[in-house]
Amino acid sequence: MNPSYLMLGLIQDGPVSGSLQQEASAAFIGFDALQPDDLNWVNVTDWPAVIIGSHADQIALVRQRAGLVRYLNQGGLVIWNGAIAHSPLPELLPFVPMPVRTLAYLTVTQLKVHPLFSQVPAEALTYRKGVAGFWGRGHNPPPPGATPVNGLGPQPEEHPVDWYWARPQGGAFFMHAGNDLFTFADSTELRHTVLENLRNWVLAHHNEGRLEGEIS
Template structure:
């Protein structure tokens, strides 16, 4: 049965104020915490831990065991940005596209996915005719990852999700925060952001047990 409400941990780390937060969403609660305080929380109450393009990845490396414990109990890690420090074994360092002209930055839909219902490659590719806001390269996925969107003539994996055998999943987007790309200057795209977070909540496999992670 689908969850009526999702709860998310939004990890903030910016030099000036809050990062671009997801807009107010129906049914969902987003707890915003500064990155260097998240180690004191029990993550098992959250459907997803949300990392932005501004995350301090050196610090994330220090939390590897906590991420592993959270994923093992069925949690979801949503990573936005360029992998510099692979703090999970599924992550590989970011590779920029060798060519980044307008037509080299076209986003392609590789597979249907409920989080992206109604979101076309064209919507992700251009803003007022300019390309490159959504992504400019890839965080190479591990074997067995499900690729949702790709970029460029060679279809480099841009958005992908991997389900772990032992539980939990990792959703990786190699670019600016997904909700920001959709919403900045385009408030009419709110239903797409809502649908993305609905999917995160409704498909969560987080065990209904109290686990110290």
């Protein structure tokens, strides 16, 4: 029996592309296009995770801060893509670019094992079409208590491009300070792997109320 589709909310500038829907469908994921003001009524039981695209309207997200907090307090999972210019939460600080943009400073190092990156080598995050820098060129500073997942440069702990934060008030954030997670890879197989990992991770959170095995 085929698994049922996992529906996720996606806030971005414009509708969900057909190519993304097609690739996600192969991993039994569907995306519903949401607007920032939809956060006022979005429920975890309907959308166990809400993904914020790298081109989402951050000013509108600031206006809908109460809805974002409401969703998180229900135990929701928010996956943020992109550099923070306008923060919808006081704990989320503006983007800090890398001081130098050479290969050494754009190399991705895995700091902690995370289910999203199961079977995804760090080299695949560093390079796209043989060029470094697509994964990230800086970081959104993590709040106290957050766990760095991937870092950049010769001192990756100081530049966590990806981190996970379980909010004390409820809910969780996964932060990726770069282009959308789904677009990073040259390989269709790698993109499918990330989408399958996403499905498994979100289901663990939704079904058990916590991110089981989230970090080791």
